[in-house]
Amino acid sequence: MPDLRRIPxxxxxxxxxxxxxxxxxxxxxxxxLDTARRLREELVAALVGRTVHTCxxxxxxxxxxxxxxxxDGQVTGIVDWDRASARQLPLHDLLHLHVLARRLAxxxxxxxxxxxxxxxxxxxxxxxxxxxxxxxxxxxxxRPALLLYWLRHILLFIDSEGDHDDPRWIRxxxxxxxxxx
Numbered sequence: 001m002p003d004l005r006r007i008p009x010x011x012x013x014x015x016x017x018x019x020x021x022x023x024x025x026x027x028x029x030x031x032x033l034d035t036a037r038r039l040r041e042e043l044v045a046a047l048v049g050r051t052v053h054t055c056x057x058x059x060x061x062x063x064x065x066x067x068x069x070x071x072d073g074q075v076t077g078i079v080d081w082d083r084a085s086a087r088q089l090p091l092h093d094l095l096h097l098h099v100l101a102r103r104l105a106x107x108x109x110x111x112x113x114x115x116x117x118x119x120x121x122x123x124x125x126x127x128x129x130x131x132x133x134x135x136x137x138x139x140x141x142x143r144p145a146l147l148l149y150w151l152r153h154i155l156l157f158i159d160s161e162g163d164h165d166d167p168r169w170i171r172x173x174x175x176x177x178x179x180x181x
Contacts, residue, residue, distance in 0.1 A: 028175075028179075031179070032175070032178055035178045035179070035181060036178070038181075039147060039178075039181060042143075042144065042147075043144050043147060043148065046140075046141055046143075046144040047140070047144060050139070050140070052089060052138065052139075052140065053089075053090065053138050054086075054087045054088055054089060054090075055086075055087075055088065055090050056084060056085070056086050056088070057084065057085060057088040057089075057090065057092050057093045058078060058081060058083070058084055058093050059081075059082075059083025059084050059085050059088075059092070059093070059156070060080055060082075060083045060096070061078070061093035061094075061096050061097050062096055062097055062100035062101070063097070063100065063101055063104060064100075065078055065079050065080045066078055067079060083156060088152075089138075089140070089145075089148065090136070090138065091136045091137055091138065091140070091145050091148075091149060092148075092149055092152055094136040095122070095126075095136065095145075095146070095149045096149065096153065098126040098128060099113050099114075099126065099149075102125070102126060102127075109172040109173055109176070110150070110153065110154075110172075110173045111172045111173040111174065111175075111176035111177050112172070112176065113125060114146060114150045114177050115176060115177055115180045117146055118143060118146060118147075118177075118180065118181065119180075121133075121142065122137075122142050122145075122146060147181070150177060154173060154174055157169075157173075
């Protein structure tokens with residue numbers, strides 16, 4: 001189990017410079033950068049010294065990557081392992097599955113779901129029993145856990161091909177969360 005006090009400063013590599021580069025031309029540059037700094041401080045305060053459990057995760061665990069038999073819906077396989085990663089928090093896959101299920105069912109953007117969960121709680125937002133949601137977090141406070149999930153997801157998306165540079169996606173999934181935390 002990693003000791004978060006020993007994680008090197010550059011552990012996130014080039015991603016450390018993405019927010020300042022994006023914000024440099026943004027009309028609300030100072031506000032976004034201040035929020036990013038506050039989030040970093042909040043996460044460090046919530047996590048440093050805490051023992052966390054890590055494991056291999058799928059990295060893109062959502063209903064579209066589950067193979068199931070009909071009519072009972074029994075899962076028979078999981079596909080698309082290109083985002084699998086070691087030494088990750090198990091909560092990433094569990095939150096992603098339920099966040100994406102809500103997104104598919106309601107047509108909401110990730111940013112909208114994250115903001116709702118920050119305001120109303122993970123269990124209520126994702127419609128899961130509170131005890132089950134708490135077990136996913138493994139002792140990590142809900143707000144930092146949700147923010148870690150969101151950060152991991154947006155950084156993976158930004159690093160991938162597709163809409164990563166789409167201003168609408170950035171507004172709805174990055175800026176929407178930053179202006180509401």
